Amino acid sequence: MKGKLFRYALLLMVIVGITLAVIYRDLFDAAALEQWVDEAGAAGPVLFMLVYALGTVFFLPGSVLTLAGGAIFGPVLGTFYNLTGATLGATLAFLIARYLAAGWVERKTGGRLKQLKEGVEGEGWRFVAFVRLVPLFPFNLLNYALGLTRIKLSHYIIASYLCMLPGAIAYTYLGYAGREAVAGGEGLIQKIMLALALLAVVGFLPGLIGRLRRGPMMTVESLKQRLDDHADILVLDVRSTDEFIGEQGHITNAVNIPLEELASRLDELSDRLEHPIAIVCRTDRRSAKAALLLAKKGFADVHVVKGGMTDWNRKAYPVE
Template sequence: MNRNTVRWLLGLALVSVIGLAVAWRDRFDVAALQTWVESAGSAAPLVFIALYAAATVLFLPGSVITLAGGVLFGPIWGTLWSLTGATLGAALAFLIARYLGGDWIARRAGPRLSRLNDGVAAEGWRFIAFVRLVPLFPFNLLNYALGLTRIAFLPYVLASALFMLPGALAFTWLGYAGREALSGGEGTVRAILIALALVTSMAFLPRWIRKFRAKPMPDVEELKRQLDAGEELLVLDVRGASEFTGEGGHISGALNLALEDLPKRMAELEDYKQSTIRLVCRTDRRSAQAAQLLTAAGFSDAQPVRGGMTAWLAKGWPSTQ
């Protein structure tokens, strides 16, 4: 039996088990989890972690288990066990996807998918941080999808564990607060307030992580200093040809490639993928869009210059027509 056949069989088996798990997901609730885990006695944490990891692989809702962790183990141990189970499950799903489909995707990926893959790999742990803190995609599906990219396994696991922590802590506290409210414990009000504060703070994380990912935009003074020092960099002017050669002129040595032509002419810049690229337009709006396109295509250091040619000319620095 060759390797491809083994992969197909394993893939079919996995899909079948996922289908069964999803069909029975109505039976998967906090009460059922509590019964299963409490019946394990001293091995309860290990059973909980194993259930969380299996649920992650089988597309069962992780939020239910995290809430159950707060009910069963309290806010501290519940967070630790939930995070351990979620990280283990995310790692397993990643490895399964990479084994079953990584090579196939690499061989058949078109130019657009290859550029996206390069961009994800170039971002590395920053991309993992962003998608873990900003839930743009379902958690379980994302674990498999990331296994099909070129992100290295160890940074994926470490970044996942670190940046899943805020969500695990918030939902665990929420489960713990619910338990305290039902039992009428003395710390009910405090537990509820902490849970609400943690959940509310999650709403501000997307804005914070976007700022964290963004590199500071260089200005024309920094660009002039780099050029005068003879540093190796490409000045890419993304204005149209008429603006580039018009009255305002352009920075000497700049390459002109209009923003609207950039997606279909990306291959012309392949040699600059690991180089410093500074993007210029009349201000910085079009150059910011170009920077996003280049970063998504795997260029490591493509940044717009704040103020563009308007700021450059305001300094009285020379330009070429």
């Protein structure tokens, strides 16, 4: 009985906290935070990290906190305090979700959602690392969502801390450079250029990680063998609908989502997030674009079928 009451009280606290944070978020700014930190004296860094952690739990805008950390503490200490506060808050949200609802989700989840959950759990820390480096989902919401899985807490904390580092460095330095610009510090142009360069590196990460996650090209012979062996692989045909049913035909049981529609129809592939996907088109070029898109969106095992339907037909393999 006491356990249930505590759960209800914790849930109510989180709901009220998020509601108040949303209602009064316009009153929360970097100037007010800096004043609190200054008034706290030597305890200022600890206060800042606690505010950052609670802000993460209650959905305060992390960008404001990170920029403020850079402005108040500088690029080095600011990065440390920002990263530590963000990781602490992410861990609290993860534990709250696990304590409140993980058991219920485990019992109630089924179908495609269960497959997605199991896929995320199977990849474990690698999935955490990917979504930290490539922010596919809102940070605050993701912390709670990951708490509903069986990912190990230690893996979650370590992967989060290390893989949030590039973004923390870039945005902390941006806050520092902004403060220097207002104060008219020396070397202002160099600092601004470095801040922009760091942001460019962070912006480049999704494409880089997507390429690293994309599997090697697959020959039509290899695909045919895997299909004959009834392997767990989805054939995704990204040609237009007319081409799919046209003269080249299509591979039996292939799923047709034209490349132009792929970004808006990714939910149809959500149960394949951690399962192999073989992408075919007429040749390779459009398949490669589709593979990169899927890899950027978190699909872990994506392969371009070399030569596409042109090679498939050249080998006289069966089509529909």
